[in-house]
Amino acid sequence: MEIKVVRQIMEWNEDCHKELQKILNDNNVLMLNVMGSPGAGKTSFIINLIKLLREENLNVGVIEGDIAGKVDAEKIAAMDIPVVQLNTDGACHIEAMSIKNIIPEFNLKHIDVLIVENIGNLVCPAEFDIGEHLKIALLSVPEGDDKVEKYPLMFTRADALLITKYDMKEYFNFNQDKVIQEAKSMNKDINIFKINSMKGEGMQEFFDWLKKHINHK
Amino acid sequence: MEIKVVRQIMEWNEDCHKELQKILNDNNVLMLNVMGSPGAGKTSFIINLIKLLREENLNVGVIEGDIAGKVDAEKIAAMDIPVVQLNTDGACHIEAMSIKNIIPEFNLKHIDVLIVENIGNLVCPAEFDIGEHLKIALLSVPEGDDKVEKYPLMFTRADALLITKYDMKEYFNFNQDKVIQEAKSMNKDINIFKINSMKGEGMQEFFDWLKKHINHK
Numbered sequence: 001m002e003i004k005v006v007r008q009i010m011e012w013n014e015d016c017h018k019e020l021q022k023i024l025n026d027n028n029v030l031m032l033n034v035m036g037s038p039g040a041g042k043t044s045f046i047i048n049l050i051k052l053l054r055e056e057n058l059n060v061g062v063i064e065g066d067i068a069g070k071v072d073a074e075k076i077a078a079m080d081i082p083v084v085q086l087n088t089d090g091a092c093h094i095e096a097m098s099i100k101n102i103i104p105e106f107n108l109k110h111i112d113v114l115i116v117e118n119i120g121n122l123v124c125p126a127e128f129d130i131g132e133h134l135k136i137a138l139l140s141v142p143e144g145d146d147k148v149e150k151y152p153l154m155f156t157r158a159d160a161l162l163i164t165k166y167d168m169k170e171y172f173n174f175n176q177d178k179v180i181q182e183a184k185s186m187n188k189d190i191n192i193f194k195i196n197s198m199k200g201e202g203m204q205e206f207f208d209w210l211k212k213h214i215n216h217k
Numbered sequence: 218m219e220i221k222v223v224r225q226i227m228e229w230n231e232d233c234h235k236e237l238q239k240i241l242n243d244n245n246v247l248m249l250n251v252m253g254s255p256g257a258g259k260t261s262f263i264i265n266l267i268k269l270l271r272e273e274n275l276n277v278g279v280i281e282g283d284i285a286g287k288v289d290a291e292k293i294a295a296m297d298i299p300v301v302q303l304n305t306d307g308a309c310h311i312e313a314m315s316i317k318n319i320i321p322e323f324n325l326k327h328i329d330v331l332i333v334e335n336i337g338n339l340v341c342p343a344e345f346d347i348g349e350h351l352k353i354a355l356l357s358v359p360e361g362d363d364k365v366e367k368y369p370l371m372f373t374r375a376d377a378l379l380i381t382k383y384d385m386k387e388y389f390n391f392n393q394d395k396v397i398q399e400a401k402s403m404n405k406d407i408n409i410f411k412i413n414s415m416k417g418e419g420m421q422e423f424f425d426w427l428k429k430h431i432n433h434k
Contacts, residue, residue: 037255037256092341120364122255124340142256142385143255149288150284151285151337
């Protein structure tokens with residue numbers, strides 16, 4: 001009984017995901033699903049990414065997923081970027097239907113990249129496609145180098161792995177070779193970048209990769 | 218439909234939780250549910266706690282919850298402590314039924330404290346009682362000082378909040394007063410401790426509080 005219901009939810013989510021991708025493709029919008037643990041540096045990364053996108057005259061929209069509150073949405077709104085706060089009211093991940101309901105809030109004709117910040121969680125968000133073209137998984141150095149092995153689905157499904165708070169490497173016993181090797185062994189096509197969101201370091205390399213996926217309007 | 222099933226799971230879980238508590242109480246076993254984000258320092262905290270419990274001649278058992286792998290259980294087993302690895306196979310939290318199935322693996326007559334390390338996740342584990350007497354929530358300094366506000370259920374339900382990796386405070390913009398104030402405002406009885414698991418600092422204060430709950434056999 002339980003499994004049946006879960007399957008129904010997943011199938012329904014998959015339909016919704018495909019519908020969303022069609023809408024986004026028709027409007028030449030690239031959607032990113034930004035995922036990672038609480039405190040991995042998702043919002044800081046998004047703020048840095050917005051700055052780089054603006055320098056190239058690319059237009060951005062943001063959906064901020066949070067269980068409660070609007071701390072992150074306020075940070076984005078302060079940059080004069082269209083942003084919608086999606087409160088899941090306790091739920092541990094975002095589903096495609098929630099994004100579909102929010103999409104009409106954006107003028108897709110004037111957006112090149114739509115960034116979704118998922119709930120801070122290394123587990124459940126990895127299971128649900130939400131209309132995105134690229135899954136961006138963040139793993140921060142303070143979390144430790146055993147997290148790829150312990151939370152494999154996230155890193156198996158991610159298009160890019162961003163090792164964040166990289167400047168903290170000297171303070172933590174973080175073996176980056178182990179992380180890279182384990183991520184590549186479960187996902188040979190994963191693109192790995194080392195960044196320090198607080199100072200914007202390493203962002204350019206990631207952005208050079210991302211640009212290949214953007215359709216400039 | 219979906220809500221109905223969730224309720225059934227919650228009710229079933231609650232029955233199981235009560236049944237487990239009775240078994241544990243009959244055997245004078247205190248169970249701890251240790252929760253926090255991936256990399257909050259749960260395993261290091263448990264290792265330090267085991268050392269303190271041993272110094273007082275208290276017997277420990279550990280259940281290591283992980284989505285996959287047995288990295289943490291191996292660390293505990295190396296200390297010659299009875300440990301069971303519980304792999305959730307993708308699930309984002311532990312439920313009471315899983316603990317109930319594992320309990321026969323332990324000789325409860327020779328255990329004073331049973332420690333459960335939950336899945337690294339600040340969201341879902343907070344929803345499910347698993348037979349524990351005390352919920353211990355860890356929040357590490359690198360995660361940031363906005364996490365109580367953003368993940369309220371965990372801190373509303375916790376008996377103790379451990380601010381971990383406290384020695385990293387100077388490297389991160391972490392406002393501990395904000396964290397303490399927000400946690401107290403949603404849970405006035407919460408006990409807050411600052412610890413550095415890597416060096417064992419701050420553990421004694423936590424242990425003095427914990428000891429009040431242990432029935433020495």
